Amino acid sequence: MPQIIPIKDLKNTAEISELCHKSSDPIYITKNGYGDMVIMSMENYEKLIKKINLYKELEISEKQIEEGNVKDARTSLSSLREKYDL
Template structure:
């Protein structure tokens, strides 16, 4: 189930960072009840976008 939070919650950056890393899924941000942004951990982004190959990023083994 997607995680959806209001934009005012972005003030607590440590909590948002922990949430991004613990869910390993995109987090949807709403503004005035309407979808506005999506955030995720760098690891999740790399796994889902294929951009790690483009940038030459090597994952730790």
């Protein structure tokens, strides 16, 4: 369940930091009863960015497959072996 706190609670920085590190979900900050910001630990943020980048790479790969822009795996491995003297 998402945690929602009012912006005035950001004064308690140590508590907010602890809350961010305990939760794997982002914490939603409200201002005047409306959504204003989202905070999370650096560790969770970096995991999220890695996941987003992976999804982008998968999307590119799927598009290349749909367009027929593929190579035979054996041919590709063979050319890599020749290129790097493996």
